[in-house]
Amino acid sequence: MNHLRSLREYIAELDKIGEIQRIDAEVDWNLEVGAIIRRSYDLQAPAPLFTNLTGYSGSGFRLLGAPVALSNPRHRLARLALSVGLPPEATGQQIVDRLADARAKPGIPPVVVAAEAAPCKQNILLGDDIDLLKFPTPWIHGNDGGRYIQTFGTNIAKTPDGTWTNWSVNRMMIHDRNRLACLIPRSQQLGIIRALWTERGEPMPIALALGTEPGLPIVGGMPLPAGMDESHYLGAVFGEGIELVPAETVDILVPATAEIVIEGFVSLDETAMEGPFNEYPGYNSSEGSPKPVFTVTAITHRDGAILPVVAAGPPVEEDDTVIGTTAAAEILYLLREARLPVSSTWYNFEAAVHWLTVAVRQDWHESTGLGSHELVDKIADVIFSGPAAVHAPKILLVEDDVDITDLADVVWAFATRSHPDVDRGAFHYPPELTDPLTVYLNDEEKHSFAAGKVIYNCLFADLFPQGRRPVKGSYRNGWPAEIQERVLSRWEEYGY
Structure with missing residues (x-):
């Protein structure tokens, strides 16, 4: 196991395998x-x-x-x-198995280091020295x-009582020298914690760590x-x-090797316009809206921050790569804990x-005595009952003779195994937690953070006898x- 403890160690490892393109030519942010x-x-x-920004x-x-x-085909997921x-x-x-296996283990608390041992403290900006525009933050998309x-x-x-610290990724846009406009949906855990601070009538302390260990x-x-x-x-x-390491102005521990920490x-109640911003469903958003303001009280950063x-x-x-992989791992862990015959997700x-x-084991019917609709319902009960439901609007259920990491194999299985009859091929479920950024949602669904779910049944085992x-x-x-083996060994001999 190779625990890379900083962004710089990570970049060095990527560089060894040809996965870093250093651009020294001047490029406009x-x-x-x-x-x-x-x-x-x-x-x-x-x-x-990028090393030379306009x-x-x-x-x-x-x-x-x-x-x-994604990387090149030699190591696509490097x-x-x-x-x-x-x-x-x-x-x-x-990768999914590694993350799912770790869910079954007890957590290991962080190690707190002294400020002098933390690279993120090389530069400390307070008061009038705070300036978010000091960094070459890009204007990314033309319509942002x-x-x-x-x-x-x-x-x-963290919650006001200090019992829960949450680490999340939510977009933030620079408003001016010391303020950010933030997307904090109330359905997400950061929004839940903010609501607890609001109940106390206090602004929520927060730290934003940029360029952390990967x-x-x-x-x-x-x-x-x-x-x-x-x-x-x-x-x-x-x-x-x-x-x-402890932050400078808020009671929060931050990553010691982070490139930049904003506190x-x-x-x-203060808001500022935020957006539009291209998001993960893949569409241009057409308008912005008022969002909560994050007022900066300190910035610390490494020399030559990245x-x-x-x-x-x-x-x-x-x-896609991060949410897709980690959500699959969480769902795999939950299905395993429910003792369902699941091979992978x-x-x-x-x-x-x-x-x-x-993907379920090919012997699922014999080992459980369930029919496919019963198995589909049990899987639905697990996935749709918690936060993992947010990224599971459509689910394909196949046997593990299908390579579910191969899109072509998945499309083939869906097309040839799922019956178009809604009583056999597609099972619909009531609204559950969903991401409001999904573009096909109506206004009511976006504001309620809930929409219907569907599982497509592509299973064979209860339709055909063994053999x-x-x-x-x-x-x-x-x-x-x-x-x-003969064909593989002679492949080049054939002229390929």
């Missing part, structure tokens, strides 16, 4: 940076590291684009794998409402249960506590976290092993 990042997604190119020449500040995007301590060639299922400094950082807040924004995007501290869970992933308070940047939009980008990234595929079930006519299943 105003739109050009965002366009390069988007193009890098489309090509699955190395992550761009108007910030000589400052030493840098931007890292596409921090956990950025995600390295973030959770796995080798770059790890598969999607290995402003410059977004928080697209892949970690928001840290695992933190990964778990910040995971739908863990309310009351669970993501930093403790990340400790369980690595088998050791992560390093934190302050979210106002009780700001990670995500250019959200159509798949595949970090919303996966979000095909191309579906923008709108489409979850669940008569359709068998996938694949290379592996269609020829004797001897012929398979």
